[in-house]
Amino acid sequence: MSFSQAVSGLNAASTNLNVIGNNIANSETTGFKSASVSFADVFASSKVGLGVTVAAVSQNFNDGTVNTTDNGLNVAISNNGFFRLTDDSGAVYYSRNGDFKLDDNRNLVTSTGLNVTGYTASGTPPTIQQGTDPVNLSIPTTGLAAKATTTSTMVLKLNSDSDTLDDAAFDPDDSATYSFSQPLTTYDSLGNPHNISLYFVKSADNTWQVHSVDGSDSTGTVTDLGTLSFNSNGVLTGTDNFDVDMAGVNGSAANTFNLSFTGSQQQYTTASSVSSQIQDGYSAGDLSSYEIADDGTITGTYSNGKTQLLGQIILANFANPQGLQSAGDNVWTATSASGQAIVGTAGTGTFGTLTSGALESSNVDLSKELVNLIVAQRDYQSNAQTIKAQDTIMQTLVNLS
Numbered sequence: 001m002s003f004s005q006a007v008s009g010l011n012a013a014s015t016n017l018n019v020i021g022n023n024i025a026n027s028e029t030t031g032f033k034s035a036s037v038s039f040a041d042v043f044a045s046s047k048v049g050l051g052v053t054v055a056a057v058s059q060n061f062n063d064g065t066v067n068t069t070d071n072g073l074n075v076a077i078s079n080n081g082f083f084r085l086t087d088d089s090g091a092v093y094y095s096r097n098g099d100f101k102l103d104d105n106r107n108l109v110t111s112t113g114l115n116v117t118g119y120t121a122s123g124t125p126p127t128i129q130q131g132t133d134p135v136n137l138s139i140p141t142t143g144l145a146a147k148a149t150t151t152s153t154m155v156l157k158l159n160s161d162s163d164t165l166d167d168a169a170f171d172p173d174d175s176a177t178y179s180f181s182q183p184l185t186t187y188d189s190l191g192n193p194h195n196i197s198l199y200f201v202k203s204a205d206n207t208w209q210v211h212s213v214d215g216s217d218s219t220g221t222v223t224d225l226g227t228l229s230f231n232s233n234g235v236l237t238g239t240d241n242f243d244v245d246m247a248g249v250n251g252s253a254a255n256t257f258n259l260s261f262t263g264s265q266q267q268y269t270t271a272s273s274v275s276s277q278i279q280d281g282y283s284a285g286d287l288s289s290y291e292i293a294d295d296g297t298i299t300g301t302y303s304n305g306k307t308q309l310l311g312q313i314i315l316a317n318f319a320n321p322q323g324l325q326s327a328g329d330n331v332w333t334a335t336s337a338s339g340q341a342i343v344g345t346a347g348t349g350t351f352g353t354l355t356s357g358a359l360e361s362s363n364v365d366l367s368k369e370l371v372n373l374i375v376a377q378r379d380y381q382s383n384a385q386t387i388k389a390q391d392t393i394m395q396t397l398v399n400l401s
Contacts, residue, residue: 008051009383031096032362064363076360079352081315085114093331121309146191149281156264167203180272187281188252206230217247230266292356316341
């Protein structure tokens with residue numbers, strides 16, 4: 001028996017105690033992954049072992065429990081994947097901690113100040129530019145510019161039992177000269193609302209004349225748009241869309257939008273009505289709120305009721321996550337053992353899913369770690385006892401001499 005065997009046992013047990021202690025200390029750390037120690041025996045040419053060594057400290061990348069929060073900037077990962085982060089120098093890190101916030105420049109960052117990366121949104125309307133180089137994400141306060149109406153759709157149900165009227169006598173101020181009317185709000189290049197009034201005159205069986213008046217035009221000019229024709233089954237035939245002019249007001253440009261009546265019908269004894277009405281213009285709006293969806297997309301909601309994509313958080317995955325090097329602050333860096341990072345979006349390929357408004361808790365099993373702690377403590381004490389026994393033997397030999 002030699003002291004070296006017991007000393008190696010003490011060192012190994014000490015390492016095990018350190019790992020267990022670290023697990024316990026981080027049992028409440030968001031996204032923390034527990035670790036365990038693997039041991040290997042040491043042999044020389046003899047059949048008697050020379051002790052033990054620490055073969056590896058392995059991390060357990062199993063999921064922690066996902067807990068909901070009241071913070072819309074919190075994001076939890078389930079299954080495979082890591083958030084891709086960068087520091088001010090451009091160094092790349094990876095983490096499972098989705099406790100994000102906005103810094104003073106409205107960049108999306110971690111609690112330790114690392115930038116969260118992803119894909120930007122660009123174009124009109126903005127779309128996510130997947131496949132491009134990841135960039136640092138931000139949520140700017142830039143407002144949404146006004147958009148002039150270019151198209152509108154109105155689906156009508158016109159009453160075929162309406163009285164036939166003389167279209168030449170149409171007067172928007174006299175309800176007896178038209179069969180049905182419907183308002184339509186549109187927008188010009190500056191976001192000014194235009195209250196377009198549409199009038200429908202049944203001029204003959206299966207034939208309706210359409211007129212419009214732009215309420216924003218002080219002249220109150222009536223525009224004859226055209227004719228809607230229906231067959232004997234009440235199905236719209238012939239021309240089903242018209243161009244409608246809007247006057248410029250308050251410095252806006254005059255505009256023309258296309259109004260479609262596709263899908264409209266003529267029915268018997270059913271009061272004239274509108275089934276649906278859509279137009280694509282809107283006034284300018286300020287950013288009022290934002291949210292992160294479960295696919296990582298960040299969407300802004302504006303005071304005009306519109307929404308717009310702002311970006312998308314990406315995930316990274318590795319051929320061998322066990323090869324990642326811990327860098328503290330609950331982040332890892334890639335190594336040759338882990339392989340290069342493969343980036344993509346949540347829910348695609350080998351990537352896990354995201355849960356917004358939630359955080360992934362530590363995957364430390366505290367009860368198991370406390371049992372392991374007792375075992376490791378006994379292991380340490382036993383190795384110390386081996387040294388004590390060896391010391392007693394050495395003392396006996398000294399006394400013989």
